[in-house]
Amino acid sequence: MTTSTPPGISRATLSNPADLIASLPYLLGFRPEESLVLLGHRVPGTTIGLMLRADLPPRELQAQQAEALIPRFDDPEHNGVTAVIVGGSADEHGPPHRTLAAELERCLARHNLRLFHGLWTPEVERGAPWSCYRDPDCCGVLPDPRETVLAAATTEAGFVVFRSREELAAVLEPRSPEAIARRAALLESAPEPLCGPGRSASDVLDAAVTELRAAFLRHRRGEGPPDDDQAVRLAHALMLTPIRDACLALAVPPHTSLTREAEEVWLTLVRELPPPHRAEAALYLGYTALMRGEGALAGMALANAVEADPEHLVAQLLQTAWNIGTDPVKLTGLADLSTAADLGLSPPPEPGKEEPGAGRRSGPPRG
Incomplete structure (x- = not known):
């Protein structure tokens, strides 16, 4: 399943890989699991453009998935992509899903797009390890996603972040x-x-x-x-x-x-x-x-x-x-x-009452 999220609020430029990965729940609206997340970089600079999330494919469908997703960034507004793979376990050779990362880079090159970062983490949680596919020395642990700059910005704007995509769909x-x-x-x-x-x-x-x-x-x-x-x-x-x-x-x-x-x-x-x-x-x-x-x-x-x-x-x-x-x-x-x-569709506030919704929204109504 693919999720695209055009940015609707002013967002900080995310150049630090750890902060970028930790900010994914606030960019997508939910915490991704077993996912491929592609973040387009708009021209000029590194402003985030189109974002896509897809379930991790089986090995035999990795090239097909890359061919399906990468062309959507082939337009004058984008000059490259950061790819984040969430899920799996690293081994002595590095992060998992290396063939998928290679397929993405090959497909980007065919469309004259740059791979800014190829990143991996097993989960988007505080203290989880992360690493790069290109540079073995590019690695670390994630900060608390709730303490990122983007978390503060999206919370202030009234956004709600769900634990999973399924929770959001519910x-x-x-x-x-x-x-x-x-x-x-x-x-x-x-x-x-x-x-x-x-x-x-x-x-x-x-x-x-x-x-x-x-x-x-x-x-x-x-x-x-x-x-x-x-x-x-x-x-x-x-x-x-x-x-x-x-x-x-x-x-x-x-x-x-x-x-x-x-x-x-x-x-x-x-x-x-x-x-x-x-x-x-x-x-x-x-x-x-x-x-x-x-x-x-x-x-x-x-x-x-x-x-x-x-x-x-x-x-x-x-x-x-x-x-x-x-x-x-x-x-x-x-x-x-x-x-x-x-x-005159917008109903006025009731007399003597504060304008509704003036505070921060805690979440969508469920009842």
Whole structure:
């Protein structure tokens, strides 16, 4: 499985191999295990560009994996790659997976790309050994990942780091499969709840905005997930094109309290809505996470959207952009800020209460 993470926040230049390896959980959003991680170096300098994570392949597929991954860095923005292999045990000849490291270097050379570092560690933990494939004297032990400069920067920005990729994926799973089944049946059998006799398109849009604002207020008050009727109305509301435009606009600018709040609302709805309606919430979650630089979550959310609705063109577009490591700045045009403002979608704080989300986010909602 591949994870790409275009950087969405200002990150320190990582020139020290030990710090670079220790920072991987904060770059990816989870602690990699038995993984190959490729970090592209942008031109000019050593700013991190596209990042890819893949499971370590069996020996017979190592060349094939290199051929599949390296061409994605063959563009004017990248001049080389740092490769980090996580897993296995060293022996008297050096770190393991040496044939994979050699295949990566050969493939990079064919694409006129430089291998800045070829690094190995058995695990990304404090005190774990690390070494280089090229230089036997380039080695040491890892610092505590929680004490790196990047850890401080990403924590301050509200990022959450998971123990594993599986733990991250679990936050997108339905809260209640039984509730999903009930709502799927209701959506299939019931007429659209926002429509009715004598209602104009403007009336329907107003009703949709009301439903979405109510969802935000329930989240702010900590009232838990929507009930069946609320979920069905929200499913229809999210399908309206002006609502989609406004919801995408809530992702810009990133790193605001409203952006973090919106990300949590979309995550709740991904877990509460059945397909194909779930695709809309997953799209908004993916776009918001992408704008904030949470690439692993963005990739999983966009895959969730395409799985829920394989014909969803916007989700397909964003998934393709994520796959090739497109700079999020180039995707801000999807956010129609004027539509969000015209609809007044952002609900105001309740009287007498501090603006929600002003503090650091502790983690995605799970309940």
